[in-house]
Amino acid sequence: MTETTVRPASELDAHDVLALYEQMQLIRRTERAAHDLFMSGLVKGTTHLAAGQEAVAVGASAALRPDDYVFATYRGHHHAMARGATPEECLAELMSRATGLCRAKGGSMHLTKASSGMLGSYAIVGSHLPMAVGAAWSARLRGTEQVAVAFFGDGTTNIGAFHESLNLAAVWRLPVLFVCENNFYMEYTPIGAVTAVPHPAADRAGAHALPSEVIDGNDVLVVYDAVRRAAERARAGDGPTVIEAETYRHFGHSRADPATYRPADEVERWLDHDPLDIARDRLGALNVSDDAVEQADARARRVVDDAIEAAKNAPDADPAEAFTDVWADGGNAWRT
């Protein structure tokens, strides 16, 4: 069985925290590239970027075991990358290339890296929470001490599947974590305008007899510790936890949305609370030099620049791909 001890954030050294920072920078740059490629027409369809929300994915992933399960939403690039998908695989998928993460059959909203337990990004709001519950149930049945994590938005707390999931996970005491990325908007509507409680996820946890925590989702070490504690409880058989990580998206909801419905002072406040800046402060406190941080920035820039080039130069999806992978035998036959 995999080593289960995950050290508290206070015991992480400069090297560990720099790695978290670099991974966030990698996601930030990939999201920026996805935005620019969409604007220039090379990415079709839609994107829902997670720039600004990197700390939730990176902090959580670092606190999990490699064999744990992660389920995400259409705003899921950061979760795929935090679980090991490369910028190149992701950008190639967005650009409909044969080398894409899902061989161009998923697109931006469905990034998946099953080989490292990232079991998908789902575009029907709330649909993946029951799946995470099922993965946790399966872990229990197989006796593996794995945990499953569902990441979802604030808007997701008002759909039935959210409440069905919390209740079932609670009564079966399953090793599942419900991590809400509260970015304060469901599409274009402030969450407070459509939700009767101030903390859309955490305030509902009590109704299902679940513990909850509201945390600064932009501080990667805070996220890391909250997820570490919740995962430890889950592995010990103490059941699910609801974590509400407050964060903010830097881009609009999707595509080219300029997000003008957000007040300027609110945007400014959150841009001043950027997860990358917070991590840089953490690195400063650990005596990491500016030079070392800049080198990490340069490495991330290089990886993403190379990824953009590689994705651009990759072959388009093979048309035959449209007809594969319906069934487990790889085919699509529905009749004799």
Added chain:
Amino acid sequence: MADVITYRDAVAEGIAREMRRDPSVVCLGEDIGAAEGVFKTTVGLLKEFGPDRVWDTPISEQAIVGAAMGAAMTGMRPVAEIMFSDFLACCYDYIANEIPKVRYMTGGQVTVPLVVRTANGGGLGFGAQHSQAVENWVFAVPGLKIAAPSTSDDVVGLMAAAIRSDDPVVFFEHKGLLATKGPPAAEGHVVELGRARTMRDGDDVTLVALASTVPVALDAAERLAGEGVSAEVIDLRCLVPLDVAAVLASLEKTSRLVVIEENPYQGGWGGTLVSVVADEGFDLLDAPIKRIAAACVPLPFADALEAQVIPGVDAVTERVLELAAY
């Protein structure tokens, strides 16, 4: 072993056989454990396999089917029960958007070996929200296999194939057939998904049926024989894969096709079947194709009214005689 078994008992027997041979098979659903199922189709399972294999759930159709999906993606073979097939509407997201899509949209990264079992169909006077034949709801979505047995031995054989399938299967158990009896399935009996069964040989007309309409077709065929019309009866057993080849082969002999469905004419599975026959088997036909399906109204409560809506033996016999005279 008894020389007959009810369709109802065959459901539990089919599940139990697979649970004995494969520890990754687990069941979940409302009232399936201690209560042994609202339709008594899970009798004995909790007793034999215990609470780690047979799980009673809250009334949470999305969580039931969604959790089955998550478990199937991570190494289990869950068998989820949705008590009445009408309630598939409460978890239709999983039937329409999640389960059939996830393998495809991830480029083949995951498999979903699960079974959703559900009690389907009318004839019991349960009214508009507990009587529907909804196989057409599922048939509308590529990516799901569909089994709908008409006999006890097929219940066992198709259950084995469904649970062993690496693809998701929706398994319709017909409420009107639960009390019917048939010979028990042989040990190790498996019916490959997508293979129709010829229930009666005939030369003049092919009656294609599914689940509850199979006994209707057989009764009609008996009466038709008295009128000098020899009807072949094909039980499709599955809608996906759809055994079009068996239908076309029968038409080579009979050249007349009647499709008998319990789901509404509007959007019913027969529409797809006959369109394939029109496309690929037109030359085999000597008469127009007939579809006999439920009327396009919600199902009424009173027996006399329900009988107006769901095609019975009289209606089928009459329509086939008209066609035979063509």
